[in-house]
Amino acid sequence: MTIxxxxxxxxxxxILVPVAITLLIAAACVGVIWFRIAHGTGLGFEDSESFYQxxxxxxxxxxxxxxxxxxNERTESxxxxxxxxxxxxxxxxxxxxxxxxxxxxxxxxxxxxxAALALGGEGTVSAGADSLHIRPVTERGVRYEIFLYGTQRxxxxxxxxxxxxxxxxxxxxxxxxxxxxxxxxxxRFVVRHVEQPLELLxxxxxxxxxxxxxxxxxxxxxxxxxxxxxAFNDMARRLRESVERSRREEESRTELMAGISHDLRxxxxxxxxxxxxxxxxxxxxxxxxxxxxxxxxxxxEELERMVERILTYSRMELEQAPxxxxxxxxxxxxxxxxxxxxADYAGRGLDVSAQLEPFTAAAADAGELRQILLNIADNSLKxxxxxxxxxxxxxxxxxxxxxxxxxxxxxxxxxxALDKLFDEFYRTDASRSDxxxxxxxxxxxxAKAARRMGGGVRAENxxxxxxxxxxxxxxxGGADAENTxx
Numbered sequence: 001m002t003i004x005x006x007x008x009x010x011x012x013x014x015i016l017v018p019v020a021i022t023l024l025i026a027a028a029c030v031g032v033i034w035f036r037i038a039h040g041t042g043l044g045f046e047d048s049e050s051f052y053q054x055x056x057x058x059x060x061x062x063x064x065x066x067x068x069x070x071x072n073e074r075t076e077s078x079x080x081x082x083x084x085x086x087x088x089x090x091x092x093x094x095x096x097x098x099x100x101x102x103x104x105x106x107x108x109x110x111x112x113x114x115a116a117l118a119l120g121g122e123g124t125v126s127a128g129a130d131s132l133h134i135r136p137v138t139e140r141g142v143r144y145e146i147f148l149y150g151t152q153r154x155x156x157x158x159x160x161x162x163x164x165x166x167x168x169x170x171x172x173x174x175x176x177x178x179x180x181x182x183x184x185x186x187x188r189f190v191v192r193h194v195e196q197p198l199e200l201l202x203x204x205x206x207x208x209x210x211x212x213x214x215x216x217x218x219x220x221x222x223x224x225x226x227x228x229x230x231a232f233n234d235m236a237r238r239l240r241e242s243v244e245r246s247r248r249e250e251e252s253r254t255e256l257m258a259g260i261s262h263d264l265r266x267x268x269x270x271x272x273x274x275x276x277x278x279x280x281x282x283x284x285x286x287x288x289x290x291x292x293x294x295x296x297x298x299x300x301e302e303l304e305r306m307v308e309r310i311l312t313y314s315r316m317e318l319e320q321a322p323x324x325x326x327x328x329x330x331x332x333x334x335x336x337x338x339x340x341x342x343a344d345y346a347g348r349g350l351d352v353s354a355q356l357e358p359f360t361a362a363a364a365d366a367g368e369l370r371q372i373l374l375n376i377a378d379n380s381l382k383x384x385x386x387x388x389x390x391x392x393x394x395x396x397x398x399x400x401x402x403x404x405x406x407x408x409x410x411x412x413x414x415x416x417a418l419d420k421l422f423d424e425f426y427r428t429d430a431s432r433s434d435x436x437x438x439x440x441x442x443x444x445x446x447a448k449a450a451r452r453m454g455g456g457v458r459a460e461n462x463x464x465x466x467x468x469x470x471x472x473x474x475x476x477g478g479a480d481a482e483n484t485x486x
Contacts, residue, residue: 363473
C-alpha cells in the first residue's frame, strides 16, 4: 500500500473512529439515564394532578391488599406495590387504628400530615413541591389509613443536571482519549512503513560509503520507496562498474607504459650497440660500416613507425584523431593501395593479393583504412613461419554493408586467444611474444579504427592454417549502419 493511501486512510479514520466511539458512549449514557427515569430514579411528577392520579391508583391497590384475610397476605400484597412506588419516587405508610403497620420508603412530612388531618384525614394536600394523599379504609372493623408521599419533578432537576454533567464529562473524556489513542495508532500505522525503508536506505548508503559496492537493497514494498530503492541499486551497480572500469583503465595505462618502455628499449639498445661498434672500430671495412649503418637506419625507421603507432593509438583513445568517414569506393581504393604497397612487401617476403567485389559506397575513412591494411600486413610479415608468406585481402558485398577480410598463412593463434588479439600489447605465445618483432599495438589500432567507422572486427583461424582478421564496414554515410562490436 502506498504512503499516499495510508495517509488518506489515516485522515478518514482520525475522524470516524473518535466520532464512532463518542456516539457509542453517548448512546450508552442516554440509555442509562433513560432507564433510570423509566424505572424510577426519584424524578417524581410534573404537577399535583399527575400525583393525584398516580396516588389514587396506588391507594386502590393498597386497599385491595388490605382486604386480605391474613396479616402475612396483606403484607405480601403491599410489597407488590414497590415497583409502582419506585417508578413515581413515592413512599407508602399504612396505619391501623393509628398504629403504623407497614412502611415503604422514607417519605414523611409532618406539616402535610397535620394539614391532611385538619381536612378530615382524606384527600390530597400539597405544600410547595411536596404532596400527600390520604385514604381511609375500613376492613373487618379496623380503620386503615393509607399515606402516599410524593415529590414533584422540580425537586429532581438537580439529580438530572448532575447526571447530565457526569455524562458530559464522560463524553469529553471519551473524545480526548479516543483522539489520543487513535492518533497514536494511526501514527504508528503510517510512520512504521516510512521508517523501515528509510532505515534500509540509510544502511545501504553506509555500506556503499564503507566500500561495499556489491551491496544491494532488498525491498519488497509496492509504495513510493520502491523506485528510490531501485534507483539506489542502479546507482550502486553503475558505481561498481565505474570503479571496475577505472581499475581496468589504470591497469591498461600501466601496462601501456610498461609495453611502450619495453618496446622502445629494444631498438634503442640495438642502435646504441651498432653506433658503439662503429665508434670502437669494430666495423673496419666500408662494407661492414655500411651494414652497420643500414641496421641503425632500419632500427630508427622501426622506432619511427612505433612512435607513429603510439601517437595514432593515443589520438584514437582520446577521440582526437580526425575522421573523414564518408561514401568511399572501397574496391577501387583497396586495389590502388594494394598495388602501391605490394611491391615493397614482396621485397620483404610477403606476397599481398586481393579478391575484391565492387562496393562503391562504404562509410570509411581512407586514412584509417590504410592504417588497417599496413598494420595487418606488418603483423603477417613479422609472424610468418616461412621465408615467404602470403596475405589475401577479400572484399564481399553484403547488401548495405561489406566484409573485408585479411587472411595470412602464418602460425595462427590458439582459439582461446582470438578474442584477446585486439588488446593492447597482447601476445599469445612464444611465436608472437617476441617484442623485437612488433609493438603489440597494430591489431589494437585496427580494432579502434574499425569501430570508429561504425563497424566491427573479429579474428578467426583460417581453415588451411594462418589467421583471418575480418572487418565489417557499413555502407552509405554510416547513419543507418549497425555498430557491431565482435
